[in-house]
Amino acid sequence: MTEAPRRRDAAASRAALLQAGQDLFADRGFDATTVRDVGERAGVDPALIARYFGSKTGLYLACLHAEKGDAVPDDLLTPGRVAELLERVDARGAGPVLRTALQAHDDPDVQAAVVAELRARLVAPLAARLGDDLRAEVLVAAFSGVALARGAGTLPALAGADRDALVDAVVGLLGGPGPQE
Amino acid sequence: MTEAPRRRDAAASRAALLQAGQDLFADRGFDATTVRDVGERAGVDPALIARYFGSKTGLYLACLHAEKGDAVPDDLLTPGRVAELLERVDARGAGPVLRTALQAHDDPDVQAAVVAELRARLVAPLAARLGDDLRAEVLVAAFSGVALARGAGTLPALAGADRDALVDAVVGLLGGPGPQE
């Protein structure tokens, strides 16, 4: 936007791939997303993924970091936060972070990055509030399950529910016994 | 065991494939399990999967049904049931049913079978007790998330926790506000 669009713009291609990667990885996960899919969605030749990110895994890591500044880490338990996250899930899919909370990755680099991301973005603030890592992680896992199921459609009532009703149910069940100080 | 082992025994081969399929699908999910893996684990040629089950998908469906009579549908909320399910998860992996609660399947036949299985085994009894499909499904999704995360190792405290402590945390968070009538 700052400059006239050049006809051939590496930065633009890179950004398009990054965005497409975020969308597709969030929606389908790493394995189910092919580099050809990403390229098509970005309107860019898939070979450029290798050029700009080294590999599909490189793109995935870049997507992970790109979302970093996206949502400020906050408390998962507050109803407002639950609503916000669910809104985001409805709009963009579960997202790589929530998704990988429930599925180990083969690549150790990816696994380490995901663990760090999860910790920083979701577990740490919760653990600080709850004073208990285990309970914090259980909550994150449980919420991830809801987010994934929302998109999977395997649980019809959950998948089809009105978002407000879902927020109520989630807050009632998960947030209930927590520190409603 | 009932008869002298015949050197060539179709029933035994079939059963071995079924068992191996249950183990591997439970542990890694459908996509991450190859027919060659199943064959190797069963000590049987993978081509026999096609012969006895038609296809990998057929084997998967057979595994789904084979687990049917395994655990009697019961209430997910009782601490005893939570402990029992987690024990099973620790021993055998999350299992196809919990796993697919969170991941849609391409094949419509499989998807339909999974939905039915989930409904019958987990959602229905809970919904009967809660009087609310949505809350029942949220609970199932949340518990599935915990079960998957337990195996994935992405949440270290959850993955490494003593099972008793985990049961406490899960029951405290998920079972807390429920119908402790």
Place this chain on the structure above:
DNA sequence: CGGTCTGGTCATCATGTGATGACATCAAAC
């Protein structure tokens, strides 16, 4: 023995996927 059937093995195919490198093409520098 000879025939036939069932159970098992193996080579092979078709497809999808990530990756790679040669080539083309545009744009800026001179």
Place this chain on the structure above:
DNA sequence: GTTTGATGTCATCACATGATGACCAGACCG
């Protein structure tokens, strides 16, 4: 205008995977 480097395109490779069918090998029967 020519050169040169950046950018993009394409064909192709290597590999994994699911599937298939031809073939082999025991078993049972006459």
